[in-house]
Amino acid sequence: MARVLVVEDEEAISELLSYNLKKEGFTVTLVDDGDDALVTVEEETPDIILLDWMLPNVSGVEIARQLRARPQTKAIPIIMLTARGEEEDRVRGLEIGADDYLTKPFSMSELVARMRAVLRRTQPTVAGDVAEFADIKLDRETCRVKRGSRDVHLGPTEFRLLDVLMQRPGRVFSREQLLDRVWGHDVYVEIRTVDVHVGRLRKALNRRGEVDPVRTVRSAGYALDETYSGASAARAS
Structure with missing residues (x-):
């Protein structure tokens, strides 16, 4: 997007x-x-x-x-x-x-x-059909996500949210910016809705023992953690 x-x-x-x-x-x-x-x-x-x-x-x-x-x-x-x-x-x-x-x-x-x-x-990473970050692969054409060798099942909003974060790993997106990019200018959505969908994204992405690649920046927003390598996820999968 x-x-x-x-x-x-x-x-x-x-x-x-x-x-x-x-x-x-x-x-x-x-x-x-x-x-x-x-x-x-x-x-x-x-x-x-x-x-x-x-x-x-x-x-x-x-x-x-x-x-x-x-x-x-x-x-x-x-x-x-x-x-x-x-x-x-x-x-x-x-x-x-x-x-x-x-x-x-x-x-x-x-x-x-x-x-x-x-x-x-x-x-x-913005224009291609496939975006990759560490062991996470997002296919925009088929709307499928994989972490390592397993499929990650996301709803449409969580898919768009992950897509935005993967376009700029390490960049901190404010909740307002995520609302704008994921839901659009013309849709009224409460700001706390972002936190709800980030929670759903994390639940789908992370199995027990896996490192959470989504970083919460207090009073700022969310980002994909650039220090995340996917190594621990590979051992857990």
């Missing part, structure tokens, strides 16, 4: 992008100007950015330049969306750090294909 930040000031285009990208399984955040884009990236780092060239206040080119200049955001993939089709403009967009460039109008199938190609190249 890659998280996409769409920076587009034309409402019809942004809504069309949001609708189609959600159908493809992406989590989508919409902003309509450059200032909001920079603030949003600081608050919640996306996996990929779709960035319109022509924006109010701060241009897409300037946003890309600023993101590439910051250590914490320089690696975020950026695809530029623009009505500018001249070769000189395409070259300029790539030179300032865009990973790809798509000229309007474009087909959604081409955009999604390019997004997945960029993600496979830059963030394979």
Whole structure:
């Protein structure tokens, strides 16, 4: 479930992008100007950015330049969306750090294909069908999870929760961030619901004698423990 930040000031285009990208399984955040884009990236780092060239206040080119200049955001993939089709403009967009460039109008199938190609190249754990962490394997296509040699049976919410955690092992996700990524922006769910589903995930993942790979960070949230190697789990299974 890659998280996409769409920076587009034309409402019809942004809504069309949001609708189609959600159908493809992406989590989508919409902003309509450059200032909001920079603030949003600081608050919640996306996996990929779709960035319109022509924006109010701060241009897409300037946003890309600023993101590439910051250590914490320089690696975020950026695809530029623009009505500018001249070769000189395409070259300029790539030179300032865009990973790809798509000229309007474009087909959604081409955009999604390019997004997945960029993600496979830059963030394979987000884009691929299979994610692995130590002895845990999650298959997004078949919705199956294995720990070592045994199957782990998860409900849909626990599966999505594990998927989010496996995309960034070691990163601490707040409960609010997990609500956003697992349940979505438009669904009201109480914050303590996250704790309930983390408990269910742990119960399904861990058998007696196995080390719990999910780490609780007091007053912060949850993460997959980067020090977990799966060795003790292998002995127990």
